[in-house]
Amino acid sequence: MTDDKDVLRDVWFGRIPTCFTLYQDEITEREAEPYYLLLPRVSYLTLVTDKVKKHFQKVMRQEDISEIWFEHEGTPLKWHYPIGLLFDLLASSSALPWNITVHFKSFPEKDLLHCPSKDVIEAHFMSCVKEADALKHKSQVINEMQKKDHKQLWMGLHNDRFDQFWAINRKLMEYPAEENGFRYIPFRIYQTTTERPFIQKLFRPVATDGQLHTLGDLLKEVCPSAVAPEDGGKKNQVMIHGIEPMLETPLQWLSEHLSYPDNFLHISIIPQPVD
């Protein structure tokens, strides 16, 4: 029988084949070839695109280069969302590879955060991990860790070292034996159809009667429109890491196995594609 540990590996080693093309209006000295890359689903765009940046900068003049940003079919891609989430939310129904347009000009100030260095990504990542542990363990676990453990989490993600990351992250996934799960489940629900960036509420993994809450319970509670769309027949997909877990899946299990490295379950609600 397959082990739950394999899920962690599959999640970690999820890759999205991506084709980067330079935006047509960018001024180049010679034609820019598209650049193909396997992006780790669990990482962040600006963390893993050094090669892309170098590739396109080779054909550009220094003065035409300002901060790099990415866009897919007109939507600027938020670097502070994990790559897998961006893909699931915006491009899961389009054909592979994922086409991303690279910009070096006209940074969309109102849509994106600036990312001047990797320290910013690290700060963002660590603040997510801390927020998640505040929900799960009242911050007890993350606070008991040493600085080097925090660094190991970040370096694990940075260097794509699964075991380096999980050697520490497992402690964040533990809970007292007498409880049936975390205090609250760290989750964020994203919908392309609403203005709101995401939904985040306090939600416990176990009901008062001892029953484990499921993914369906969560959606019914915090995002009822996702499971029972108002406009009748049109159905939604509930997607995490490119898969659609059954609504009966216990939320605690999902949180332990399908969370992103920032320890959040990033759930995309997207309209069912019409084939």
Next chain:
Amino acid sequence: MGAGPAPASYAPAFPAAERQPSDPAPRRWPSPATMPSSALWAVDLFGRVYTLSTAGQYWELCKDTQLEFKRVSAATQCCWGIACDNQVYVYVCASDVPIRRQEEVYENQRWNPVGGFCEKLLPSDRWPWSDVSGLQHRPLDGVVLPSPHWEWESDWYVDENFGGEPTEKGGWTYAIDFPATYTRDKKWNSYVRRRRWIRYRRYKSRDTWAKIPSKDDPKQLPDPFNDLSVGGWEVTDEPVGHLSVWAVSLQGKVWYREDVSHPNPEGSSWSLVDTPGEVVQISCGPHDLLWVTLWEGQALVREGINRNNPKVGSSWCIVEPPTSENGIMHVSVGVGVVWAVTKDRKVWFRRGVNSHNPCGTSWIEMVGEMMMVNVGLNDQVWGIGCEDRAVYFRQGVTPSELSGKTWKAIVAGRECDRSHSGSSSSLLSAGCFFGDEVRGGGDSCAPSDVDASSEAERPGPEQAVPAGSLESPRASKGSSAAGLGASKTTEHAAEAASPADQTPRPEPHPCPASTPAELPWTNIDLKEPKKAPSQSAADCPETAGLSSLGMLPLGLEEPYCADDHPLWAWVSGGGCAMEPHAVLKWFTVQSGLSSSVQTLSPAITPAQTATWRKQIFQQLTERTKRELENFRHYEQAVEQSVWVKTGSLQWWCDWKPHKWVDVRVALEQFKGHDGARDSILFVYYVVQEEKKYLHVFLNEVTTLVPVLNEAKHSFALYTPERTRQRWPVRLAAATEQDMNDWLALLNLSCCESRRVLGRPSPQAIWSVTCKGDIFVSEPSPDLEAPEHPLPCDQMFWRQMGGHLRVVEASSHGVVWGIGYDGTAWVYTGGYGGGCFQGLASSTGNIYTQSDVKCVHIYENQRWNPVTGYTSRGLPTDRHMWSDATGLQECTKAGTKPPSLQWAWVSDWSVDFSVSGGTDPEGWQYASDFPSSYHGYKTMRDFVRRRCWARKCKLVTSGPWLEVSPIALGDVSIIPESPGTTESGHSIALWAVSDKGDVLCRLGVSELNPAGSSWLHVGTDQPFASVSIGGDYQVWAVARDGSAFYRGSVSPSQPAGDCWYHIPSPPKQRLKQVSVGQTSVCAVDDNGNLWYRQGVTPSYPQGSSWEHVSNNVRRVSVGPLDQVWVIANKVQGSHSLSRGTVCHRTGVQPLEPKGQGWDYGIGGGWDHISIRANATRASKSASQETSGEQGLPSGPSSVASAPQEAVGPVCC
């Protein structure tokens, strides 16, 4: 060097006399699952007895519902009670192992010249039929059953076994005259002879209340009993299983039941013990504490109770109540604690109680008001709440904090409630219990209640009566039950019950649980039940969470009153083992429909079979395929890099200066071109101001062994070379956590570089070290190759979580283990646990495991003419407190548990079970140190010693689930025959219990590796070892060192039919046997390994034992007839290791004894099981399967083969 009795003494056709005709048809007792080994016993206000299993979540009505009880007092496996007929009953829990006692009669004969041996004896002689001494006349038909609760197992038969040797000629033993020393052989001067007839009786009244027979003189008989207490099981050590049963009569007298023990559950008679006052209540602890309450409100404490004197003690000592105005109403004692309830229902804890001061020093008032309290196993405390009549558990009672922290109510429902709620869909959520609609829904539930077990006592016709009229009999029953129990402690209940008669109400529910608000006495006895807020969980998670805990201190204004709790009158925790780490389902309301929730018991948890889980696995695979398959040529965004973990450890410098040296270590991990990863461990050290380093490639590491002791957290690292040298790299960490992190990381790196991940294969080789650590190795096909087998020092061993003494595997994937405390464990299919957390461990199938062992130290004394024995020895003597060798000083205060993983769980006590026997105080005498000791003093003895033992306990985790309740000494699983994949039959598994009973497990299969129940296989003496071979050949070794073969074992007759006594090698006592496909090997007490010669299908008992080797501790023969042992000592180039895995080389069908030894991992290995490895080398498979793997040829051909068995394994 063939040895053993001449085969001639054993004709191929077995004479009938050599079978043991007694052997009864094995009896199948009810499965142990029906009665939990650990349960809380309680009596409700109606006098019904319930048990609550520590593994369960519902109160179960006691099977025998004919009787109503006033009080019960439980021990493990049995419970004593006083019923409402004022008679005493004992309920002995069913077990797969019968309680059987041997009766014996000696038949004596004298030789006379005319008729030879005959029954006519001389007038001065003993009776022709007598007891062993010959003094008592004892005809066969004069031996009667002691009570109606016993039955005969079979008829009388002659005992053929004489001191481990089979006798001939009808079991007669000969002597010159009575009484004398008897011998097996008849000599010229043998004038008398005798033989032993034996017959077994069995206790049959199990899982039922058996009335204690009163054969005593009616005048002597006590008046009706009022209270009763069971304890004393720790006063003496096991086999005997002594119990102290004390009772108090209505007249206030104290009685003791004589001779109660596990093999004699009823005891023999009541005897009166004088007391200085009128006693109302009594409590006897597991050890030497005995307290009683006097009518006047004081307590009496018995002093001087000890092992030799469990009953009488020496004197009574009076303890005054905490306050003079409110006397003591109830006491309960444990091993080292006393709790009391005074007449104002206040609860008190007695400070300073121990064996030396059973009276203690002072009272401390505790929070809460209780009707009664009861101290159970491990000094855990239970009580019945005064207000709500709920059973409370004292939380947080630990050896360091005996008074605990807080009272926690048990809100477990009863079985009848469960069937109720399960039958009605309107009651799905607990919240519904609080709503009004439940009452209305009662009628629809009524049919299901008819099925409930609690209704068994209701006369049949009444079932048709309208619901309303059911109330009156029930109410009167309640009052009568309470009324009968209305001794001085339960007036409260009587008060409560009487108004019930005056206010009969329509009450459709026999279970108060379903509509407790309707119960008459709730209005009188309890405050208005507080309804839980009916807010939905989602609205207010905080409050909802709190109410689900059901944990409110009693002192609060509004006592928590779960709407569905029964009203209790009495509780007894003497059979309830509360593990501090165990998660009990008693304290939260269970929904009853938790099929999707993970539960602990089954080997495969529902979560792992759930559809959602499969779906996730499947979708992830599909996703990977979709997103990666056509794009593998794309560049990776992140390049793999070298990762280095560094840290500070200590390293054992094994040359000058021979000490632990502080070192920096670095583990460099990198990924090769082929994706395989490899790692190097660097150890940087400075010796004599020279900076140096050593490095180890982790793909060469064969094993990492934790070496925990009280001083260091260290581990040893072996490579094949270091295994040969017997010289591992030893590293130590500053903390246990640090060591575990390194061990887990290094292990993971080793496993990854060898691609050994996940669950071990069914063919895996399992072993256990002397520290109880479990190691498993994946067998290479070359391991058993006939030519150039893989050297066994190259085997890679990885550790599994858990702690075991014995582990046995079979290639079906069924693996069983036995802990140091005898607990049987079954492998769950997980991996990791213990210090292997996170990635190195499976998510499921890892459970808490605990083990208990004893630490022994010796007290040594020398005799001198002036003062006798004193602890002042000669200057040359050993330490006056030492280890067994006398070389190491070991004081009581200075001796620590074996490592930090272990914690003391008992105090030091004298160990009387040492070999050689002891005097009543535990002393063993000898002429001088060191010498052989005996249990009595002679004129020539000038020194003496005694052994002290202290129990310590370890709690860890691993892929193991307990198979309760029977503790085991040995276990063996049938090896799979090579080439056969028969299915359908259950897998044969045999075991020997810790008491020496031979057992056969039924229902073992790959899907249910734990099996279902034990089948007891009768023997005439306790056994020590058992092994089942490939063709259902069962061999066993008795504790007296003799060997037995079990005849006719087959899938259809799993227990076989009878034992054949096989003579041991001359002057040797066998201690272990292992049977492979056809080979039978045994090890004796002196470390000799013997091979059974001449075993053929038609003659499976073989002809003689042939010596193979000495220096062997334990043997494991596998399905390929391969022979592996644990060798005692093996010398390497750098040092010597004790306890080493060795593989017999040159084992061939024509050479089953092999030729030499190949040495594997060692230094502290205790046990190996290669019985799962049926993996044959692939290249030779074609030759081998052509039928060559037959039986060894006859003795002649073997004799002509070279007999050169390499003798000693080493040195």
